[in-house]
Amino acid sequence: MPESMLPAAQIVITIALVAWMITGFTPLPGRWLRWKMFCRATFTIVQLTGTKDGHTEPVNVYDHLSPGSFILGPPQLQTVLDHLTASGRYDRIDGIGRVLSARGEQPVKVVASRVVL
Amino acid sequence: MWFFDALSSGFTRPTDPGRLQMFRIIFGTVLTTRFALALGQGGWDRFVPGSLSLRLAEHRLGPRRSRLLAAAYRPALLIRTAAALALALGAAPRLALLVTLAGAAMELLYLKSPNAVRYTLLTGACLGLAGDLGHGVHIEHTPSAANTWALCLLVLITTDVYWNSAWQKIRSDQFRSGLYLAQWVHTYTQVRQHLPHRRGQYAVPAVVLHRLGNLTDRDVRLWRLIAAVVITAELALPIALLIPQTTPYAVAAGVAMHAAFSCLKPRQLITFSGLTTGTYVAFSA
Numbered sequence: 560m561p562e563s564m565l566p567a568a569q570i571v572i573t574i575a576l577v578a579w580m581i582t583g584f585t586p587l588p589g590r591w592l593r594w595k596m597f598c599r600a601t602f603t604i605v606q607l608t609g610t611k612d613g614h615t616e617p618v619n620v621y622d623h624l625s626p627g628s629f630i631l632g633p634p635q636l637q638t639v640l641d642h643l644t645a646s647g648r649y650d651r652i653d654g655i656g657r658v659l660s661a662r663g664e665q666p667v668k669v670v671a672s673r674v675v676l
Numbered sequence: 677m678w679f680f681d682a683l684s685s686g687f688t689r690p691t692d693p694g695r696l697q698m699f700r701i702i703f704g705t706v707l708t709t710r711f712a713l714a715l716g717q718g719g720w721d722r723f724v725p726g727s728l729s730l731r732l733a734e735h736r737l738g739p740r741r742s743r744l745l746a747a748a749y750r751p752a753l754l755i756r757t758a759a760a761l762a763l764a765l766g767a768a769p770r771l772a773l774l775v776t777l778a779g780a781a782m783e784l785l786y787l788k789s790p791n792a793v794r795y796t797l798l799t800g801a802c803l804g805l806a807g808d809l810g811h812g813v814h815i816e817h818t819p820s821a822a823n824t825w826a827l828c829l830l831v832l833i834t835t836d837v838y839w840n841s842a843w844q845k846i847r848s849d850q851f852r853s854g855l856y857l858a859q860w861v862h863t864y865t866q867v868r869q870h871l872p873h874r875r876g877q878y879a880v881p882a883v884v885l886h887r888l889g890n891l892t893d894r895d896v897r898l899w900r901l902i903a904a905v906v907i908t909a910e911l912a913l914p915i916a917l918l919i920p921q922t923t924p925y926a927v928a929a930g931v932a933m934h935a936a937f938s939c940l941k942p943r944q945l946i947t948f949s950g951l952t953t954g955t956y957v958a959f960s961a
Contacts, residue, residue, distance in 0.1 A: 566686040566687060566688060569686070569687050569825045570686060570687075573683075573825075573828070573829065573832070576829065576832060577832065580832070580836045580840070583836065583840045583843075584840065584843055590794075591794055591798075592836060592840065593840065593844070594791060594836075594837050594840045594841040594844060595791075595841075595844045596791055596841055596844075596948075597845070597851070597856065597857075597860075597937070597940075598841075598844045598845045598847075598848040598850070598851040598856065599848050599850050599851070600850075600856065600859075600860070602859050602860070602863040604863055604866045604867060619870045621867055621870045621871050621872065622870070622872050623728055625787075625788065626717045626718060626719075626873040626877060626943070627873075627877040627878075627941050627943055627944040628788075628941075628944070629863060629864065629867050629871060638732075639728070642728045642731060646726065659859040659862070659863060659891075660850070660859075661848075661849055661850035661855065663855075664891075
């Protein structure tokens with residue numbers, strides 16, 4: 560690239576970056592440059608019991624989340640329940656708890672491995 | 677302010693190239709720490725047969741690509757850690773940077789909220805566009821235009837992080853009302869006995885858990901005040917960092933804010949807090 564082209568390329572790239580940043584303040588779709596951190600989440604506090612061949616034991620759903628995170632919404636809870644039953648670890652899982660979200664607090668139940676709000 | 681002078685000169689204004697070289701060392705150190713910590717707390721055993729992580733990867737990438745990822749995963753963890761260390765020490769910095777960024781990008785395939793990875797890739801790209809990364813741990817201070825553009829890009833990216841994150845918080849009723857922080861701390865008090873790998877993951881002071889962890893109206897009101905302080909700080913920091921007279925106060929306030937965030941999840945926020953405060957060297961002339 561000739562010397563004189565370099566600043567021009569730098570300016571074009573910088574303007575493109577700023578334009579891309581501006582889209583982060585609009586409803587346009589995209590994942591990059593949208594820094595949604597610590598602003599919205601659904602939390603689930605739940606006590607579960609797993610049954611296998613007639614024996615029951617407590618199930619710790621938080622063991623299956625990434626280390627350092629306990630944010631857990633009903634769909635993610637259902638994914639963990641599906642994993643624990645599909646893998647044959649339990650025949651069924653039941654329990655009760657509550658969901659905390661932007662809408663406040665709601666009770667939640669787990670009946671026969673299904674999340675019921 | 678040097679930033680606007682640099683912009684108006686079309687990035688030809690000489691600046692101290694050592695500021696970017698300093699950021700290269702901080703970047704390498706932070707990423708070495710992130711990558712070394714990723715080996716522990718179940719990280720090494722990600723994608724073992726029968727694990728939930730493997731099932732999720734199969735669901736997301738399909739059987740063939742998830743097998744490739746599982747096979748490459750452990751060697752990649754080791755190679756990227758060595759590369760990040762080489763970058764910090766300034767040994768073949770460009771090659772080390774490329775391998776480090778590839779190793780970070782791998783996490784986009786499996787992390788649920790990869791904001792720290794995206795920020796790493798963006799600031800790493802700024803390093804890649806710099807003219808003079810330096811060699812070794814020696815820092816060069818003779819003014820030149822080699823790193824001016826890269827410094828400006830770093831300032832733009834960190835400014836975007838603060839302002840966009842403030843914007844997202846302003847738009848969230850859950851955050852603005854104080855409910856988000858109150859619910860976070862309350863949930864933590866309720867489930868912390870059940871959390872795996874607690875060492876180094878949480879450092880919320882006991883007094884906060886007792887006094888502000890009960891989800892009462894008073895707690896939510898106090899968290900609402902803290903939410904307003906966070907939004908204000910995020911909006912004010914980039915400007916205050918650029919104005920030479922306020923730079924030292926802004927650095928102190930920024931470091932204090934990141935330290936407070938880090939109490940919520942110290943281990944997970946090492947990358948974000950380390951890199952954002954690291955880019956402060958790009959702001960201060």
